[in-house]
Amino acid sequence: MMLTMNLFRQIKDGWKIRLLSFLLMACVCFIHCEKRSQKNKIYRVGILSSFISFAEIADGFKAGMTELGYLEGENIVYDTQIGHASVEAERQAADKFVADRLDLIFSFPTEAAVVAKAATQNTNIPVVFALAGIEGNNLVESVPRPGGNITGVRYRGPDNTVKRFEILRELAPDIKELYVTYDIDYPTNRAALAALRPVVASLGITLIENRVKTAAEIAADLQARSASGDIEMDAILIMPELVSQSPEGFSAIVEFAKAHRVPIGGAVLFTANLGAAFSYSDDFFETGKLAASLADKIFKGTPPGTIMVVTPDNYLRLNLKVIQELGLTVSEGLLNRASEIIR
Amino acid sequence: MPHSKLKKLKKFHSLRATLALAFLALSTVVMFISSGLNIYFGLLNQQKVIDAQQEFIAQKAARSVKEFVHSKFNILISCIDFTNMHGASPGEQKLALEKVLGTEPSFRQLMLLDPQEKELLSVSRLSRMVPIHLTDQIEQELFSQANEGKTYISSITIDQTTYEPLLVLAVPVTDVFGDVKGVLVAEVNLKFLWDLMDKIKIGRTGLAFVVDMQGYLIAFSDISRVLKRENLAYLREVHEFTTGNEAIHEGRAQISKGILNTYVLTTHVHLGTPNWALVVELPIMEAYETVLLTFTLSILVMIFSFILAIVLAILLSRRITGPIIGLRDAVKQIGEGHKAIKIDVTAQNEIGELATSFNKMVENLTSTTVSRDSLIKEVTKRKQAEEQIKTSLKEKEVLLKEIHHRVKNNMQVISSLLSLQSRYIKDEQVQKAFQESQGRVRSMALIHEKLYQSGDLARVDFAEYIGNLAEYLFSLYSADSTKIALTTNVDGVSLGINSAIPCGLIINELVSNSLKHAFPRKRKGEICIDLHRKDGECELIVSDDGIGFPKGLDFQKTESLGLQLVNTLTQQLEGSIELHCNGRGTSFKIMFGRQQ
Numbered sequence: 001m002m003l004t005m006n007l008f009r010q011i012k013d014g015w016k017i018r019l020l021s022f023l024l025m026a027c028v029c030f031i032h033c034e035k036r037s038q039k040n041k042i043y044r045v046g047i048l049s050s051f052i053s054f055a056e057i058a059d060g061f062k063a064g065m066t067e068l069g070y071l072e073g074e075n076i077v078y079d080t081q082i083g084h085a086s087v088e089a090e091r092q093a094a095d096k097f098v099a100d101r102l103d104l105i106f107s108f109p110t111e112a113a114v115v116a117k118a119a120t121q122n123t124n125i126p127v128v129f130a131l132a133g134i135e136g137n138n139l140v141e142s143v144p145r146p147g148g149n150i151t152g153v154r155y156r157g158p159d160n161t162v163k164r165f166e167i168l169r170e171l172a173p174d175i176k177e178l179y180v181t182y183d184i185d186y187p188t189n190r191a192a193l194a195a196l197r198p199v200v201a202s203l204g205i206t207l208i209e210n211r212v213k214t215a216a217e218i219a220a221d222l223q224a225r226s227a228s229g230d231i232e233m234d235a236i237l238i239m240p241e242l243v244s245q246s247p248e249g250f251s252a253i254v255e256f257a258k259a260h261r262v263p264i265g266g267a268v269l270f271t272a273n274l275g276a277a278f279s280y281s282d283d284f285f286e287t288g289k290l291a292a293s294l295a296d297k298i299f300k301g302t303p304p305g306t307i308m309v310v311t312p313d314n315y316l317r318l319n320l321k322v323i324q325e326l327g328l329t330v331s332e333g334l335l336n337r338a339s340e341i342i343r
Numbered sequence: 344m345p346h347s348k349l350k351k352l353k354k355f356h357s358l359r360a361t362l363a364l365a366f367l368a369l370s371t372v373v374m375f376i377s378s379g380l381n382i383y384f385g386l387l388n389q390q391k392v393i394d395a396q397q398e399f400i401a402q403k404a405a406r407s408v409k410e411f412v413h414s415k416f417n418i419l420i421s422c423i424d425f426t427n428m429h430g431a432s433p434g435e436q437k438l439a440l441e442k443v444l445g446t447e448p449s450f451r452q453l454m455l456l457d458p459q460e461k462e463l464l465s466v467s468r469l470s471r472m473v474p475i476h477l478t479d480q481i482e483q484e485l486f487s488q489a490n491e492g493k494t495y496i497s498s499i500t501i502d503q504t505t506y507e508p509l510l511v512l513a514v515p516v517t518d519v520f521g522d523v524k525g526v527l528v529a530e531v532n533l534k535f536l537w538d539l540m541d542k543i544k545i546g547r548t549g550l551a552f553v554v555d556m557q558g559y560l561i562a563f564s565d566i567s568r569v570l571k572r573e574n575l576a577y578l579r580e581v582h583e584f585t586t587g588n589e590a591i592h593e594g595r596a597q598i599s600k601g602i603l604n605t606y607v608l609t610t611h612v613h614l615g616t617p618n619w620a621l622v623v624e625l626p627i628m629e630a631y632e633t634v635l636l637t638f639t640l641s642i643l644v645m646i647f648s649f650i651l652a653i654v655l656a657i658l659l660s661r662r663i664t665g666p667i668i669g670l671r672d673a674v675k676q677i678g679e680g681h682k683a684i685k686i687d688v689t690a691q692n693e694i695g696e697l698a699t700s701f702n703k704m705v706e707n708l709t710s711t712t713v714s715r716d717s718l719i720k721e722v723t724k725r726k727q728a729e730e731q732i733k734t735s736l737k738e739k740e741v742l743l744k745e746i747h748h749r750v751k752n753n754m755q756v757i758s759s760l761l762s763l764q765s766r767y768i769k770d771e772q773v774q775k776a777f778q779e780s781q782g783r784v785r786s787m788a789l790i791h792e793k794l795y796q797s798g799d800l801a802r803v804d805f806a807e808y809i810g811n812l813a814e815y816l817f818s819l820y821s822a823d824s825t826k827i828a829l830t831t832n833v834d835g836v837s838l839g840i841n842s843a844i845p846c847g848l849i850i851n852e853l854v855s856n857s858l859k860h861a862f863p864r865k866r867k868g869e870i871c872i873d874l875h876r877k878d879g880e881c882e883l884i885v886s887d888d889g890i891g892f893p894k895g896l897d898f899q900k901t902e903s904l905g906l907q908l909v910n911t912l913t914q915q916l917e918g919s920i921e922l923h924c925n926g927r928g929t930s931f932k933i934m935f936g937r938q939q
Contacts, residue, residue, distance in 0.1 A: 143506050144570060159504070162470035199471065297565070308567030311505040313448065313534075314468075333441030333466070339448075 043076045043299060046097035048107040048116055050090050051242055052083040053270060057108050057130050060288020061295075068296045087111065094119035104128060104295055108287075109155065110187050111242065113139055117150050124149065126304040130291040131282060133157045133188030133240065134309060143309045151298075151307040153290045155240060155282065156314060157188060158195035160267075164280045165196060165237055167316065168265035169203070171277055171328045172235050179233035179262075181210035181218050181253070186241035193239070208233055215249035222256040231260050238267045238276065250274060263326050272317040272342060277326065282312040315339040358667065362660035363653075370652040378645050382638055389634045397596035397610050397630070401623040404543045404551045405612035408562070408621050411539050412512075412614075416494055418447050419514040419527050428455070428516045429524040433464060440466045449535035451509065455516070456526045460486055463525065481511065481528060489515040489526040496617045499533065499561055499572075506570040508533040508561065536562040537569065549625035552602055556618045558585045563602070575602060575622075580609045584620040598627060666694045670701055682709050740800055747795035754788030779855065779905065782819050786812055786851035790843050803843040806833035809872050812847065813854055820858040826867045827858070834875035842936055845912035846883065852905040852912075853885035853931050861889020861929060868928070880937050886923075886930035898922050898931075909933075 045065075047058050058080060062072060070076040079102065081093040094116050097105050105127045107116035113129030114137055120127055129152030132139060140146035143154070169175055178200055182189045193209070200207045210221050225231045236257055243249050245268055254275035257264050266276030269283065290310050298304050319342040323330050335341065422428065426439040440453045444466050454465040460481075488495040497511035510533050516525035536553070540562045543551050552563035558576030560569050575581040579599040601607035601624040608630035611622040628635070666686070673684045684705055686698045758781045765777035789812055793803040813829050816822075838846055854870060862868045866889065873884040892898065898906050899920075909931070913920045918935025 144567070156505075159470045163468075166470055306567075308506065308570050310566060311507060331441075333438055333445075336438075336442040336445030337468070338445065 041075065043070065043104065044100070044102045045076060045078050045295070046093075046100070046102045046105045047078055047080040047082065048090060048093055048097065048105055048112045049082040049109070050084050050087075050112050051109070051246070053245070053247070053268070054108055054131065054284060055082055056284035057288040057291070058082060058106070060285035061106055061130070061292050062288070063285070064289035064292025065295065067289075068292060070296070070299075087115065090115045091119065098123055098125060101125070104298060106130070106291060106295065108132060108291075109242075110137065110139070113150075113152065114187060117148070120149055126150070126298045128152045128291050128295050128298070128304070129154075130287045131155050131284070133191065135188065135191035137187040140309055141305075143311070145306060146309050147305040149304050151294055151304045151309055153282075153287050153294070153310045153312055155188070156311060157240070158192045160280065160314060161192040161196050161237075161240060162199050163314070164265045164267065165199060167278055167280055167334070168235055168237055168263065170334050171265075171323060171330060172263050175205055175234040177206045177208055177233045177235075179208045179210065179236045180239055181212055181221065181236075181244050181249075182239040183213060183241050183243040184211040185213065186239075186243070189239055189241050196237075212243055215243055215246050215252065218244060218249045219252035222252055226256065226259065231256075231262070233262060235263045235265065237265045238271060240267045240281070245271065261326055263323070263328060269315060269317050272319045272322075275322060276319060277322050277328065278316060278318045278338075280314055280316050283315050287312050317342065359660045359664040362663055363656040366656040366659055367652055370656070371649060374645060374648050374652070378641050382641050385637055386634055389631070389637070393608065393630055393634075394596050397608060397623060397625060400545055400549075400625075401551075401610050401612045401621065404545065404623055405614055405621040407539060407543055408536070408553055408619070409614045409616075411536055412496070412617050415447070415449065415512055415529065415531055416514060418443060418450075419512065419529055423514060423516050423527055428527065429518050437464050437466065440464065443529075444468065449532050450529050451532045452530040454528045456481075456528060458490075458523060458525060460526075481513075485511070485513045485528070486526065489513055490523055492517065492521065492523060494616075498557075499555060499559060501570060501572060508569055533562060533569075534566075537564070537566055540564060545623055546625050546629050548629050549607075549623065550602070551621055551623045553614075553619050553621050554581050554584065556585060558582070560602075561619060568602075578602065578609075578622075580611045580622050581620070584611050584613065584622075596625075596630075663694075666698055670698060673701065673705070677705065677708070682712060743800050744795040747791040747800070751788045751791035751795070754784050754791065758784040758788060778819060782816060782851055782855055783848060783908075785815055785819070786847045787844055789815065790840070790847045794840060794843075797837075802837040802839055803847075805836045805838055805843070805846070805874055806831070808843075808847065809833055809850060809874065812850060813870070813872065816851065816854050816858060820855065822858045822862075823865065826865060827862055828869040830869060830871045832871065832873040832875070836874050836876060836881060838881070838936070842881075842916055845915045846881075846935070849883070849909050849912050849916075849933060850885060852909045856903075856905055857885070857887040857889060857929070861887040861891075863890060866890070877934075880918075880934050883933045883935070884930060885933075886928060888928040890928075891926065892922060892924045892929040894924075 047061070049055070049058065058078075062078065065076060066072070072078065079097065079100070081090075081097075084090045084093060090112055094105065094107075094112075097116075098119050102125060105116045105120060105125060107113045107127060107129050109131040110129075110133045113127070113132035116127045116129070117139060127150040129139065129150065132152060133155045134140050134143070135157050140150060140152075141148070146152075165178070168178075180193070180196075182193075197207060210218070212218050212221070225233075236253060238244055238250075238253070244253065250271060251274075253264060256262070257275065264271070264276040266272050266274075266279035266281075268281045269279045272279035290312055294304075294307055294310065297307055316338045317340045318330065318335065318338045320330065321343060422439055422443050426435060428436060428439065431439065436455055440455065444450050444453055451469065452465060452467040455463040457463055482497060485495045485497070492515050494515075495511075495513035500509045500511075501507070502509055510531045511528060512531055513526050513528045515523045516527055518524050540551060540553070541564055545551050550564060552575075553561040554575055555561055558574045558581050560573045560575055563569050576585050578601070579597070596608045596610040598606055598608055601609055602622075603624075606627050607624040608627055609622060609624045611620045613620050669686050673686055676684050682705075685702055761777050761781040761784065765774050765781065768774045768777060789808060790803055793808050793811075794800055797803060809831050813831065817824055817827075817829065850872060854872070857870050861870075868888045870887045871884070873882070873886075875882055899910050901907070910920065913933055913935065916933075916935035917937075918933050920934075921932040923930040923932065
């Protein structure tokens with residue numbers, strides 16, 4: 001006891017050192033606790049998409065997040081809302097994400113991205129989009145600086161549509177009438193058509209536009225054309241939108257094309273597997289992974305609006321079987337440029 | 344020196360605490376010096392290892408980047424060589440270029456130019472709506488380089504639609520003689536270099552990026568920063584590259600702020616061709632992980648050693664000071680009166696010897712204390728006896744006083760009885776005899792009164808007695824004090840009861856004689872009583888200036904009872920008496936009490 005008392009007495013005057021030590025220890029504890037809380041945080045991510053066919057993007061996103069250290073069930077959980085039948089249903093899902101105060105909403109394609117942006121307008125919930133056209137819909141302010149609480153992986157948009165037309169023409173150089181069917185309300189169609197129309201016209205080709213709102217209308221129009229005896233088209237170009245690439249819409253188109261031996265220039269990659277002569281678009285899985293890298297940056301503190309919108313690579317998938325069935329000749333150059341050939 | 348300072352200097356310091364602190368300080372200093380040196384040299388060695396590792400990583404990463412660009416050149420050169428580009432037909436040339444485009448995804452456009460800088464053919468991944476055309480990016484330097492048979496690398500440009508970084512490579516098309524017959528130009532999408540950069544792993548959390556000669560970021564995992572055309576010349580490592588001061592750190596990795604604005608261990612490698620640099624950054628925490636681990640372990644060991652040193656210091660100080668503190672406590676206890684104290688002697692050293700000596704001292708002290716105690720008991724007994732005696736004496740004094748008081752009262756009663764009796768006596772002679780007897784009784788009673796009023800009950804203060812006696816006698820014989828003066832001259836003489844009563848009776852007789860016979864017919868005069876010590880004897884002189892002693896009368900053979908009493912009492916006092924008659928009254932001088 002005496003020893004303790006003396007020791008205490010002898011260090012009694014060193015209160016500054018003790019205070020400094022105390023503050024240092026407190027800082028270390030605070031930083032340690034902060035790091036620990038950051039490390040232990042479980043991120044909640046909402047995945048919003050209207051179209052089940054785009055689910056591969058979500059897979060790519062999850063795979064990308066896993067590669068970046070976000071393990072599902074451990075430090076990240078997903079609330080996946082894919083396959084909503086209407087825009088209203090998507091809006092409700094997005095509102096629920098906002099109400100649940102999720103840490104991030106990952107949405108694709110364009111329509112879902114627009115809905116997610118609108119739902120999070122007055123919140124701090126960041127939105128990462130994928131496969132979304134950014135032209136003509138005010139989704140972002142600019143590619144290098146998207147602004148607001150949003151960033152993502154863009155869909156190449158108008159130039160992709162033109163490029164698809166060019167590839168289609170390489171396969172079928174004698175096209176005189178080109179058929180496009182699209183949802184008149186879909187946000188990216190306006191810009192894509194604005195780019196396509198002059199190119200098509202410059203080559204003396206007639207662009208036949210069928211504006212619809214549902215897949216049934218596509219089927220009805222094609223049935224009408226079949227019934228009339230003159231289908232008035234040499235090729236079909238798929239627009240980067242939902243109605244024509246929905247299971248019902250696209251199957252009607254494929255059925256019609258098969259019946260009348262009309263080549264289809266597909267947009268998203270899976271269309272080449274379902275009957276298009278080729279498809280030229282982003283790789284969904286890779287797109288999802290690219291989006292994951294953006295989400296990681298947001299989680300690490302970068303404001304979404306300052307993260308540049310990423311432009312993905314395009315992939316050309318040729319369906320040689322369909323091409324040959326149609327009796328088309330594919331150049332060696334095109335075959336060399338293809339990312340994937342289905343035989 | 345102020346008192347407080349002195350007090351502070353003299354503050355108590357426990358020997359145990361002082362020893363413990365001294366031991367602790369000593370061991371801590373040794374421990375810190377040895378650990379510090381160990382850490383320092385370990386750090387130096389580790390720094391060399393880290394430098395070598397960093398250099399190795401940078402060189403490896405640089406090779407990958409270099410190979411990326413060189414592979415593009417090799418593809419173009421191979422295309423030219425294997426297809427005989429100069430001699431091939433336009434169809435063959437286009438097919439060759441399309442094959443290259445299909446083979447290498449990083450090529451966005453390819454173009455074949457003739458020696459006159461005219462476009463022969465081109466292939467592109469882009470649609471025709473894209474405004475960027477390869478010819479817009481071709482600089483004059485490309486042709487001058489190609490004409491010299493050299494390859495060409497442009498600076499980086501950004502596609503304003505996709506914001507992708509683009510690079511133009513050019514390879515001269517030559518014939519078998521080596522003459523330049525054209526130029527094969529390729530637009531390379533550097534986004535593929537980014538993929539490559541992503542695959543380059545620098546440690547666990549390190550990163551690498553590529554800058555051009557102006558310091559612009561060419562490849563980095565954060566694409567947005569590349570697309571912003573960020574200039575990193577402000578970074579120390581990049582600055583050294585752009586300014587050509589590459590020898591500053593002589594290949595050693597250095598600590599500076601990195602691209603993420605954090606402190607990193609960084610180094611760069613100049614790629615040569617292209618004229619770029621690859622910068623490698625490793626976070627300090629990771630780079631010095633081993634050092635930190637070693638340092639942490641050393642600190643832990645030091646902390647453990649420190650705790651151990653504290654425990655050992657306490658134990659050792661206890662071991663050393665235990666017997667001393669035992670001695671101190673024993674001394675304290677002895678000081679408090681405890682005697683049955685013995686220290687257990689365990690140490691075979693000086694302290695053990697001290698404890699043994701102490702035990703012996705305690706034994707001796709105990710025996711000494713026993714003697715003292717018996718003495719104290721004896722003294723106490725005596726004190727008690729003395730107290731008893733004092734009490735008894737006090738009681739006796741009281742008793743004696745009471746006796747004297749009663750004797751005095753009785754004598755006063757006798758005197759009063761004589762006085763009362765004398766009132767009924769008609770005969771003047773008898774009345775006088777009564778009066779004289781009354782005076783004698785009164786003189787003796789006064790002695791007893793003075794005795795019990797005195798402090799020691801044994802001696803009478805004669806100055807006060809003589810005054811009182813004379814006053815009484817003046818009153819008894821109705822002497823006029825205005826005519827007969829009384830002068831007493833007594834020098835603090837006190838007498839025992841054996842001398843006091845005879846002396847008092849003598850004075851009574853002689854003063855009574857003077858009052859009765861010396862001043863007839865109301866004659867004025869003076870009576871003097873002197874009592875003082877002289878040559879070890881008491882000298883009593885009773886004189887008057889009266890008519891004098893009758894001539895022819897022998898005072899020693901007279902019939903007067905009074906004078907007979909005076910002579911008898913003088914003899915009783917073993918004294919001598921002289922009469923002096925010089926014509927001016929009578930003077931009796933009595934010398935007595937030689938032993939007193």
